[in-house]
């Protein structure tokens with residue numbers, strides 16, 4: 001079958017066009033595709049399906065033509081992927097499957113329909129993931145550390161841990177998953193670690209972030225995680241709106257937030273097209 005490969009600030013995806021939803025994409029196929037030695041290698045898979053053809057998206061078919069069926073690299077399903085929507089949009093436009101009307105393209109996801117806007121000539125794609133919902137307090141454990149965090153719902157679950165000055169962000173060992181309270185996050189959680197950074201032009205706040213993603217381990221970037229981090233940074237600054245620059249290992253994402261919307265902006269790039277035998281790969 002045909003595939004494409006793309007990324008947004010190093011958060012990389014295999015895209016599988018399956019407009020009529022004929023592919024039985026199993027978790028073992030997904031993890032084989034995402035295997036960086038035996039497969040193509042990626043943090044996740046984006047299956048490109050017409051909303052009208054997918055039971056989880058058919059209710060949105062009147063609003064959005066395309067459904068992003070997102071899977072983590074371990075084969076698990078997730079509700080939202082902010083970088084994924086941006087790369088998905090790039091794919092739809094590059095392949096001619098969609099043409100943004102008035103510059104905006106609605107995309108169906110498991111967390112509802114999000115709007116995507118393609119920048120003119122700057123390589124950027126922005127998506128409105130809608131305002132994150134800040135929840136209660138939690139803790140993440142990592143090595144010998146216990147780090148206080150804030151639960152944030154961006155359609156998918158996040159735990160944002162702002163590091164105390166005594167903990168070095170770059171020095172955290174994210175080769176193993178952080179611990180969290182399963183009673184607070186019964187379906188697992190993406191854990192973001194955050195440090196403050198000096199002011200930059202064009203942003204009210206500037207932070208550094210690393211993430212351990214549910215279902216994919218440490219990644220170079222997480223768009224929904226970036227929105228969660230921006231929401232906590234704005235709250236901690238006593239604000240309900242503003243622009244937050246978030247530097248992740250793969251580059252910079254910018255979040256522009258108010259009470260209703262949460263625009264996530266950054267590059268979205270396609271790097272390869274090819275053909276793969278999915279049956280042979282999973283075997």
Ligand SMILES: N[C@@H](CCC[C@H](N)C(=O)O)C(=O)O
Nearest residue numbers: 078081082083156222223224
């Ligand atoms: N990298 C993504 C988030 C992907 C899903 C996440 N791992 C989950 O299980 O919720 C992003 O850019 O938002």
